[in-house]
Amino acid sequence: MKPDEVEDVEIRLLLEGVERIYGYDFRDYADASIKRRLTHWLAESEFETFSQAQSLLLRDRSVFESLLRGITVNVTEMFRDPAFFKALREQVVPFLKTYPFVKIWHAGCATGEEAYSMAILLNEEGMAGRYRMYATDINETVLQKAGEGVVSITEMQRFTRNYQKSGGSASFADYYTARYDRAILSSALKKDIVFAPHNLAVDGEFGEMNMVLCRNVMIYFKPTLKERCLRLFDSSLLPGGFLCLGLKESLEKRKMAERYEELAPGLRIYRKRYD
Amino acid sequence: MTRVFQAVVIGVSTGGVHALQKLLGQLPADFALPVLIVQHMRPDAGSGLAKLLDKCCALRVKEADELDEILPGTVYLAPPNYHLLVEREGFLSLSADPYVSFARPSADVLFESAAAVFGPNLIGVVLTGANFDGSLGLKTIKQNGGVAIVQDPADAEARQMPQAAIAATGVDYVVALDGMAALLQKLAPRRTTMPHDMRGRDA
Numbered sequence: 001m002k003p004d005e006v007e008d009v010e011i012r013l014l015l016e017g018v019e020r021i022y023g024y025d026f027r028d029y030a031d032a033s034i035k036r037r038l039t040h041w042l043a044e045s046e047f048e049t050f051s052q053a054q055s056l057l058l059r060d061r062s063v064f065e066s067l068l069r070g071i072t073v074n075v076t077e078m079f080r081d082p083a084f085f086k087a088l089r090e091q092v093v094p095f096l097k098t099y100p101f102v103k104i105w106h107a108g109c110a111t112g113e114e115a116y117s118m119a120i121l122l123n124e125e126g127m128a129g130r131y132r133m134y135a136t137d138i139n140e141t142v143l144q145k146a147g148e149g150v151v152s153i154t155e156m157q158r159f160t161r162n163y164q165k166s167g168g169s170a171s172f173a174d175y176y177t178a179r180y181d182r183a184i185l186s187s188a189l190k191k192d193i194v195f196a197p198h199n200l201a202v203d204g205e206f207g208e209m210n211m212v213l214c215r216n217v218m219i220y221f222k223p224t225l226k227e228r229c230l231r232l233f234d235s236s237l238l239p240g241g242f243l244c245l246g247l248k249e250s251l252e253k254r255k256m257a258e259r260y261e262e263l264a265p266g267l268r269i270y271r272k273r274y275d
Numbered sequence: 276m277t278r279v280f281q282a283v284v285i286g287v288s289t290g291g292v293h294a295l296q297k298l299l300g301q302l303p304a305d306f307a308l309p310v311l312i313v314q315h316m317r318p319d320a321g322s323g324l325a326k327l328l329d330k331c332c333a334l335r336v337k338e339a340d341e342l343d344e345i346l347p348g349t350v351y352l353a354p355p356n357y358h359l360l361v362e363r364e365g366f367l368s369l370s371a372d373p374y375v376s377f378a379r380p381s382a383d384v385l386f387e388s389a390a391a392v393f394g395p396n397l398i399g400v401v402l403t404g405a406n407f408d409g410s411l412g413l414k415t416i417k418q419n420g421g422v423a424i425v426q427d428p429a430d431a432e433a434r435q436m437p438q439a440a441i442a443a444t445g446v447d448y449v450v451a452l453d454g455m456a457a458l459l460q461k462l463a464p465r466r467t468t469m470p471h472d473m474r475g476r477d478a
């Protein structure tokens with residue numbers, strides 16, 4: 001057997017152990033990415049092989065926590081894919097405005113930049129106080145960061161450009177206070193967002209949502225797990241609700257697609273039909 | 276044991292549009308291997324390049340989508356702002372992980388994941404570019420027994436990337452762009468002798 005194949009077996013066993021002991025199920029994640037991350041984690045750890053790590057991993061929760069941080073990668077941006085946010089503003093918000101109150105679920109929100117972007121957009125469109133956002137992630141460390149609403153100031157230039165490209169016309173600097181190298185997002189953006197842990201691989205639905213966003217999370221999943229997530233979103237969404245996926249994720253070729261209409265081609269904004 | 280190559284991976288940056296047009300333009304429609312490409316581009320570049328290349332060459336060129344099955348004679352271009360990876364079952368996956376070697380998509384990411392799946396049956400190619408991406412990945416390809424081809428730095432619009440690759444590992448062929456398609460055809464199996472069925476259980 002080649003060394004690579006031995007490592008693949010070790011990874012399977014490790015993920016199996018993690019699931020049995022800690023209840024976190026990574027067995028249905030696409031192999032290539034998870035292998036890459038695990039290998040990085042191993043290289044930075046004190047262990048030579050995954051088999052060697054296994055013993056402590058299954059007994060010492062802190063070792064597991066470090067692994068968890070290593071395998072859930074949390075890169076995100078404010079107004080990532082400006083064209084997508086532009087379409088939200090122009091084509092989705094007009095529908096949302098017809099409701100007295102809307103509920104929105106951001107699944108896999110990472111450090112919250114996407115939810116904060118949405119809050120900015122909704123407030124600018126006159127929906128302040130008329131929405132609640134549930135922003136969830138599997139990784140509690142990033143959720144804590146998300147709740148603090150603090151972003152590195154160097155990132156802010158890029159985010160400002162994204163915001164402007166997405167059709168934002170206010171002064172972006174009004175949304176945060178600069179403190180040394182950090183930007184602290186204004187509390188008006190935070191007050192209608194609830195950050196909470198939720199694992200798409202094992203946890204249940206969030207009821208009665210007008211909108212569900214899950215962008216760049218399912219690309220890491222195998223088809224079976226992807227299917228589970230989509231079913232979860234479908235049952236969480238009210239008729240007429242909106243489903244937003246990442247730019248490289250689509251409903252194409254899925255049975256569920258029959259119940260959805262694609263609103264902005266290429267931007268992965270779908271609307272659930274009424275019947 | 277004679278090996279039978281299963282895929283070509285290409286990493287290219289500055290000057291890539293021109294280089295790819297030329298290289299892919301010279302490959303015949305019955306070229307028997309899948310070709311996976313990372314061309315560095317801006318995160319918001321759109322999918323114009325795949326369309327452009329598709330028009331100018333005999334092979335089918337498409338922007339890679341998640342779960343695309345890796346088919347012979349098809350060229351898959353990494354989408355802007357995503358890494359492109361190879362899955363064991365013979366299909367592609369994408370990731371939004373952080374930049375690697377200052378790039379997303381990164382050739383290192385593609386090369387390393389392809390090397391893990393194809394082992395010695397992989398051809399890695401580094402073309403023109405003004406950075407270092409691809410050299411670590413090419414080294415991994417060599418470590419797994421694959422073949423490394425690098426564009427002659429003197430022939431490249433930007434020589435840094437080929438030079439870095441040559442410095443990183445024992446390269447098998449250093450060739451000018453003009454000779455590259457002929458070399459790939461020589462290495463590739465004839466269509467009729469394609470031995471493997473890459474389709475796995477889950478594909």
Ligand SMILES: C[S@@+](CC[C@H](N)C(=O)[O-])C[C@H]1O[C@@H](n2cnc3c(N)ncnc32)[C@H](O)[C@@H]1O
Binds near residue numbers: 139215217372
């Ligand atoms: C690349 S980030 C995407 C962030 C954001 N949605 C965006 O597009 O910018 C992926 C996020 O998915 C989370 N994630 C991974 N597996 C998950 C699971 N099983 N359940 C919930 N979240 C998960 C990760 O912790 C990470 O924060």
